[in-house]
Amino acid sequence: NYVVQYVVGQKIKEATRSLAKNLQGHFENLSTNKFSSHLVEKFLKESDDEFVIKFIIDELVNKSNILMLLQDQYANFVIQSALDVAEEVSMFNLIVSVIEKNYQSLRNHPYGKRVVLHMNQLMREKQRGHHHYQFQHHI
Structure with missing residues (x-):
């Protein structure tokens, strides 16, 4: 885990892509573990590679059990x-x-509502930047 985080932190595009491809299909499980969730966050936050970011986001949000990820204590x-x-x-x-x-399942869930609150905060920031995003529900 720490070795992979170190490599991702080095921001070597080819190495980061290779690691992401090798972990394909495992980002869901990695996201729900206390320690490996930090690895997935590091991929997202420190990768300068648009391909890797899209790759991971796509894998996570297109899972049939995305609600479980949104409500998980680490995956949120x-x-x-x-x-x-x-x-x-x-x-x-x-x-x-x-x-x-x-939304209905997230708004009163202890971890799910954190995601909703964070999203609402980002949307307010984006609206101040004259972007037009709309979300119908507010907590």
Whole structure:
């Protein structure tokens, strides 16, 4: 885990891509573990590679059990990190749509509501920057 985090932190595009591809299909499980969730967050936050960021976000949000990830005590932080780095509107809107679809289950959940609150904060910041995002529900 620490070796992989070190390599990701070095920001060597080819190495980071190779590691991400080798971990394909495992990001869901990694996100729900106390220690390996930090690895997934590091991939998202420290990778300068748009491909890797999209790759991981796509794998996480297109899972049939995304609600479990949104409500998980560790994976909720991974999803919040994904929101932070989803600079492309298409990726940000994808995550927002998944959260909005699961809003009723998230709003009163101790970990799920953290994701909703974080998303709302980011959307307010983006609106101040004259971007036009809308989310219908507020906590």
